[in-house]
Amino acid sequence: MSSTTDASTGRAQIAARTLRTDRWWLPPLANAVGLAAWVAYATVRAFMQDYYYVPEYGYLTPFYSPCVSTGCVPEASHFGQILPDVWWLPYAAISLPFLLLFRLTCYYYRKAYYRAFWLSPPACAVAEPHKKYSGETRFPLIMQNLHRYFFYIAGLITLINLYDAIEAFFKPGGGFGLGLGNIILLVNVVLLFAYTLSCHSCRSGVGGRINHFSRHPVRYKMWTFVTKLNTRHMQFAWATLASLAITDFYIMAVSAGWITDLRIVG
Amino acid sequence: MSESTGSVRADVTQGAAPHTGEAHTDENIEQHDYDVVVIGAGGAGLRAAIEARLQGKRTAIISKSLFGKAHTVMAEGGCAASMGNANPNDNWQVHYRDTMRGGKFLNNWRMAELHAKEAPDRVWELETYGALFDRLPDGTISQRNFGGHTYPRLAHVGDRTGLELIRTLQQKVVSLQQEDFKATGDYESHIRVFHECTITELFKTRQEGDSTAKIAGCFGYFRDNGRFVRFDAPAIVLATGGVGKSYSVTSNSWEYTGDGHALALRAGATLINMEFLQFHPTGMVWPPSVKGILVTESVRGDGGVLRNSDGKRFMFEYVPDVFKDQYATTEEEGDRWYEDADNNRRPPELLPRDEVARAINSEVKAGRGSPHGGVFLDIASRLKPEQILKRLPSMHHQFKELADVDITKEPMEVGPTCHYVMGGVEVDPDTAMSIVPGLFAAGEVAGGMHGSNRLGGNSLSDLLVFGRRSGLHAAQYVDSLGAAPAIAEADVSAALDRALLPFSTATDGGENPFQVQQELQKTMHELVGIIRKEDEMEMALKKLEDIATRTRTVSVSGHREFNPGWHLALDLRNMLLVSLCVGKAALERQESRGGHTRDDFPVMDSDWRHLLLVCSALGEDNVELTRKEQIAMRPELFDLFELDELKKYYTGEELGGHRADHGSAGEGAS
Amino acid sequence: MAESTSHLHHFKVWRGDDEKGEIVDYPVEVNEGEVVLDIIHRLQATEANDLAVRWNCKAGKCGSCSAEINGRPSLMCMTRMNTFADDEPVTVTPLRTFPVIRDLVTDVSFNYTKAREIPSFEPPKDLAPGEYRMQQVDVERSQEFRKCIECFLCQNTCHVVRDHEENKENFAGPRYLMRIAELDMHPLDAADRQLDAQDEHGLGMCNITKCCTEVCPEHIKITDNALIPMKERVVDRKYDPLVWLGSKIFKRSGA
Numbered sequence A: 001m002s003s004t005t006d007a008s009t010g011r012a013q014i015a016a017r018t019l020r021t022d023r024w025w026l027p028p029l030a031n032a033v034g035l036a037a038w039v040a041y042a043t044v045r046a047f048m049q050d051y052y053y054v055p056e057y058g059y060l061t062p063f064y065s066p067c068v069s070t071g072c073v074p075e076a077s078h079f080g081q082i083l084p085d086v087w088w089l090p091y092a093a094i095s096l097p098f099l100l101l102f103r104l105t106c107y108y109y110r111k112a113y114y115r116a117f118w119l120s121p122p123a124c125a126v127a128e129p130h131k132k133y134s135g136e137t138r139f140p141l142i143m144q145n146l147h148r149y150f151f152y153i154a155g156l157i158t159l160i161n162l163y164d165a166i167e168a169f170f171k172p173g174g175g176f177g178l179g180l181g182n183i184i185l186l187v188n189v190v191l192l193f194a195y196t197l198s199c200h201s202c203r204s205g206v207g208g209r210i211n212h213f214s215r216h217p218v219r220y221k222m223w224t225f226v227t228k229l230n231t232r233h234m235q236f237a238w239a240t241l242a243s244l245a246i247t248d249f250y251i252m253a254v255s256a257g258w259i260t261d262l263r264i265v266g
Numbered sequence B: 001m002s003e004s005t006g007s008v009r010a011d012v013t014q015g016a017a018p019h020t021g022e023a024h025t026d027e028n029i030e031q032h033d034y035d036v037v038v039i040g041a042g043g044a045g046l047r048a049a050i051e052a053r054l055q056g057k058r059t060a061i062i063s064k065s066l067f068g069k070a071h072t073v074m075a076e077g078g079c080a081a082s083m084g085n086a087n088p089n090d091n092w093q094v095h096y097r098d099t100m101r102g103g104k105f106l107n108n109w110r111m112a113e114l115h116a117k118e119a120p121d122r123v124w125e126l127e128t129y130g131a132l133f134d135r136l137p138d139g140t141i142s143q144r145n146f147g148g149h150t151y152p153r154l155a156h157v158g159d160r161t162g163l164e165l166i167r168t169l170q171q172k173v174v175s176l177q178q179e180d181f182k183a184t185g186d187y188e189s190h191i192r193v194f195h196e197c198t199i200t201e202l203f204k205t206r207q208e209g210d211s212t213a214k215i216a217g218c219f220g221y222f223r224d225n226g227r228f229v230r231f232d233a234p235a236i237v238l239a240t241g242g243v244g245k246s247y248s249v250t251s252n253s254w255e256y257t258g259d260g261h262a263l264a265l266r267a268g269a270t271l272i273n274m275e276f277l278q279f280h281p282t283g284m285v286w287p288p289s290v291k292g293i294l295v296t297e298s299v300r301g302d303g304g305v306l307r308n309s310d311g312k313r314f315m316f317e318y319v320p321d322v323f324k325d326q327y328a329t330t331e332e333e334g335d336r337w338y339e340d341a342d343n344n345r346r347p348p349e350l351l352p353r354d355e356v357a358r359a360i361n362s363e364v365k366a367g368r369g370s371p372h373g374g375v376f377l378d379i380a381s382r383l384k385p386e387q388i389l390k391r392l393p394s395m396h397h398q399f400k401e402l403a404d405v406d407i408t409k410e411p412m413e414v415g416p417t418c419h420y421v422m423g424g425v426e427v428d429p430d431t432a433m434s435i436v437p438g439l440f441a442a443g444e445v446a447g448g449m450h451g452s453n454r455l456g457g458n459s460l461s462d463l464l465v466f467g468r469r470s471g472l473h474a475a476q477y478v479d480s481l482g483a484a485p486a487i488a489e490a491d492v493s494a495a496l497d498r499a500l501l502p503f504s505t506a507t508d509g510g511e512n513p514f515q516v517q518q519e520l521q522k523t524m525h526e527l528v529g530i531i532r533k534e535d536e537m538e539m540a541l542k543k544l545e546d547i548a549t550r551t552r553t554v555s556v557s558g559h560r561e562f563n564p565g566w567h568l569a570l571d572l573r574n575m576l577l578v579s580l581c582v583g584k585a586a587l588e589r590q591e592s593r594g595g596h597t598r599d600d601f602p603v604m605d606s607d608w609r610h611l612l613l614v615c616s617a618l619g620e621d622n623v624e625l626t627r628k629e630q631i632a633m634r635p636e637l638f639d640l641f642e643l644d645e646l647k648k649y650y651t652g653e654e655l656g657g658h659r660a661d662h663g664s665a666g667e668g669a670s
Numbered sequence C: 001m002a003e004s005t006s007h008l009h010h011f012k013v014w015r016g017d018d019e020k021g022e023i024v025d026y027p028v029e030v031n032e033g034e035v036v037l038d039i040i041h042r043l044q045a046t047e048a049n050d051l052a053v054r055w056n057c058k059a060g061k062c063g064s065c066s067a068e069i070n071g072r073p074s075l076m077c078m079t080r081m082n083t084f085a086d087d088e089p090v091t092v093t094p095l096r097t098f099p100v101i102r103d104l105v106t107d108v109s110f111n112y113t114k115a116r117e118i119p120s121f122e123p124p125k126d127l128a129p130g131e132y133r134m135q136q137v138d139v140e141r142s143q144e145f146r147k148c149i150e151c152f153l154c155q156n157t158c159h160v161v162r163d164h165e166e167n168k169e170n171f172a173g174p175r176y177l178m179r180i181a182e183l184d185m186h187p188l189d190a191a192d193r194q195l196d197a198q199d200e201h202g203l204g205m206c207n208i209t210k211c212c213t214e215v216c217p218e219h220i221k222i223t224d225n226a227l228i229p230m231k232e233r234v235v236d237r238k239y240d241p242l243v244w245l246g247s248k249i250f251k252r253s254g255a
């Protein structure tokens, strides 16, 4: 097992996996529960193919954006309909996989699930259960290096989400409208931007990779801005999970008629 | 020198592994040959080793602590060098004058001259090793103001300049090893670090006739496994730092037991200026765990004031006459100075270190101290919390983490702490060689450069300038030698016996070394501390005599692997020897100057300026004191000062050679 | 006079050598304001004269006194006793990733070996000493990494080597991967380090789980500011055809 516990290598002979006395298992457990719950919800919703659009107000849930299946309500398809309508294919199947990969390869989520699910390590100074470890040097984990491509794509998708949120201010029937749903959609988009822009690949791309900031004042400014956001990347990661679920749930609830949207204008 | 150096010659195994302190007859002693052995891996030692290696010499670096952890890491403020980046008027002459003034003209002027001239090159050189100093807008190295320096002069990296210095030199050593690896396939073919290794003895040749005995090598033990080691080397550079551990309140770490000072003495070299110790006025006094840790001068520079238990800003009572014109007389004026320095006089909290330290000492003695025997340093009522956090982040952090005191809300308790020893091995200013051929000294262990008081920031530059010089001249000395000096085997076994003595006395029921150490520290702190009196010092010397006997018989138990009791038992005799030097020299010097304050002789006396007190060893645990005349300053250096200033320090006849005197007084001193 | 409060605390200290060892119980006096290292020193001066411990500055500046306190890698001189409840036992063990020498002292030579494997600063050929010009914004990133006091707590905590002895050979560890980042971001360093970071020094072994950052007493953001940016720079060179193509077409400017 771990070199920490079977100290055959001249290390201090201590059998305990860890001598930590705090509740070190709590954060990985909480993360595992949180992530699992979210994935479960998202999976159910992605395949539900219903309650994703509120025609009166033009609310489209981000889980179905862009809605490009022939199964979509035409008003919800802002970017055409190119996918066949089959039960196993989510209506937003051209964006969802990339969003999934974006988050799966995100430096923060990597940390979270390596710790919470793979227990590698479960917490600092707590021995991990694996015999061998090669990190991100081999297939499949070496693919984590592709994160920046998913970042580029996710950036585009976030623009689509922005479009959706703006579009929702103009009711399909015509005229300007503002309801709680609009606010939720907008907050969600703002958080998505914060999460996406605070990405480490973004930080490197806008300026991190250069060594002479002083010769590139604009890029230095951008880097400083992204760096500020980046220190909160973890918070944005969780905030967007929450805001996505809330947005989706709200639209589902309104769409299903469980609640009525709180209207402010129109 | 010899071609076969740098390798383990033989591991003359004769007996069992050294797990106990006994059985030293079949002891195996690891042996190494080098051209130059540098004892000490602080700034001075590393710079010396780098130079010796650059001169093609096979070099060993020995250090008590791990590589990269020497005391130099603790330096905060900066490294003084008149690069003139921050103020173009700065140059070596100004730096020279500041240094001499700081030392009250007792400095070895040639060292001060070399130091002022060479410091900029030494700092620039560090950049080529990879150092990253803070910058000015024009891209050059930033320089900061510090007490006693006319212009902003200290190259710095935030408040961790010492760390930058040592890491840079450490990485330069590694880069040289990488070069050697490329050339020879062995990283350690030309420069090797022996860390956690303590040197306990220096060896000299035993020569008949009138030829002087030369350095031949040294002896020590590895702290981790307790094994003994000898280095055969014709040149040794001492760079072992200071002596502060002989005091109970000090900013210095356990390494500062004065090993180099004592090694030099026992090898026949001399120490000078040992009466001059710098007490920093503001060290932490509470909690006990951090007693002595430094509170940076910038706290006062940024508005912090000192108060006694009555809440009074007592420093106004302590402005000495010579400074009366430059310091504020009312709190209002002092406070205005922070905003408008040109039209107001500075507050007396910013008097030189020795003045402030003495004032705090008097307040405490008069019963107006803080609960834990210091005074209050108050910044909380002077600045807004945000300002404190911005200007003094590391102090805030230090008090928060170590003392659980929030300096934005409460005052700090501070008191004087033993900080730096100006005295040290008497060396030739140009070559850094002591009176023993082959024995060099640089850094805090060398004496002379700082005179009676060191300016802040002048130590780090001193390490670089004289570190390099000692390495260079050690290499040249080695080249000049004919045959390699040989170590007498009898000396080796004597050194071995001495090192094992604490184990053998164990059976005779000797004392716990920790106890003896505490007593020594207490004696020095209370009786030869910041303010000195004849009767107290006489008492101290008596006590030291007693401690000397007890030091010889301290006993330790357990094994030799990383045994702190044993290590201390061996360090103790160095602390003792050094304390004797301090005590005797302090008793002898009947004046007050810089880091030496006599209650019974409170003023500076020009007749003492040109006198050096020289210590040499008298057997294993006693020292002898002699007086020596300073060499007069070179005329063109003398002329850098105005006559009026010199008059404060020099006697009438000494002033004859000054430029202002030429023509009128005819021939002065040449 | 504020009387100091003191109480008896239950200390558990690992005593032993490279062959065997055990945790020994010591009841020991603790006074107000003390840190763990003070207590270890008290043991040393009283009942355990030969208790081995490494320390130097006692001010969190030299990085000598690293140990594991209640299982957490920490500096003994910076761990205040009042962070523990009076009746909470305090367990002190040596670092568990390096071979132990005795008691709390470990053999940290792994780190010095790794340090030597990282190519040193390569000074620019066309600049003499004194001619270096650098802007503060350009040196700041590397300066953060140079705050490192080489306590090796990060090296000790990193699971890549802590749990897998066999990885020691191919993995430089966070402190030295950070050293590569420091030099790679140095505005005047002339060497190319990015490919070697991945191929020679094991940057790919790091799975950015951030334990190095969590334990760093200097609060250096090792993972966010050194390791991840370095991974991104490696991607630039090794895994990003766009950047690679760009660099071929517009030959790399002074970036």
Ligand SMILES: Cc1cc2nc3c(=O)[nH]c(=O)nc-3n(C[C@H](O)[C@H](O)[C@H](O)COP(=O)(O)OP(=O)(O)OC[C@H]3O[C@@H](n4cnc5c(N)ncnc54)[C@H](O)[C@@H]3O)c2cc1C
Pocket (backbone or CB within 6 Å): B039, B040, B041, B042, B043, B044, B045, B062, B063, B064, B065, B069, B070, B071, B072, B073, B074, B075, B076, B077, B078, B079, B080, B161, B162, B197, B198, B199, B200, B239, B240, B241, B242, B251, B252, B255, B259, B260, B294, B419, B420, B442, B443, B444, B445, B456, B457, B458, B459, B460, B461, B463
């Ligand atoms: C808190 C603090 C702040 C300071 N700030 C400043 C500042 O801002 N500017 C400034 O200029 N100066 C400052 N100083 C002073 C300066 O740091 C020291 O004077 C200087 O670092 C001494 O360096 P050194 O090379 O002589 O010795 P050190 O760095 O002390 O190194 C001594 C070396 O010798 C080794 N050694 C000792 N004895 C033996 C032995 N018997 N066998 C083997 N090896 C041995 C030690 O292990 C160590 O490696 C400060 C000092 C302190 C304590």
Ligand code: SF4
Pocket (backbone or CB within 6 Å): C157, C158, C159, C160, C173, C174, C205, C206, C207, C208, C209, C210, C211, C212, C213, C223, C227
């Ligand atoms: S972030 Fe990487 S280097 Fe740091 S501890 Fe985790 S695996 Fe090791």
Ligand code: SF4
Pocket (backbone or CB within 6 Å): C063, C147, C148, C149, C150, C151, C152, C153, C154, C155, C175, C212, C215, C216, C217, C218, C219, C220, C222
């Ligand atoms: S990076 Fe931090 S934890 Fe690692 S060695 Fe340096 S100071 Fe210690």
Ligand code: FES
Pocket (backbone or CB within 6 Å): A102, A105, A106, A107, A108, A109, A147, A151, A195, A196, A198, A199, A200, A201, A202, A233
């Ligand atoms: S999205 Fe998390 S790092 Fe890129």
Ligand code: FES
Pocket (backbone or CB within 6 Å): C055, C056, C057, C058, C059, C060, C061, C062, C063, C064, C065, C066, C075, C076, C077, C078
């Ligand atoms: S003793 Fe220096 S960091 Fe703890």
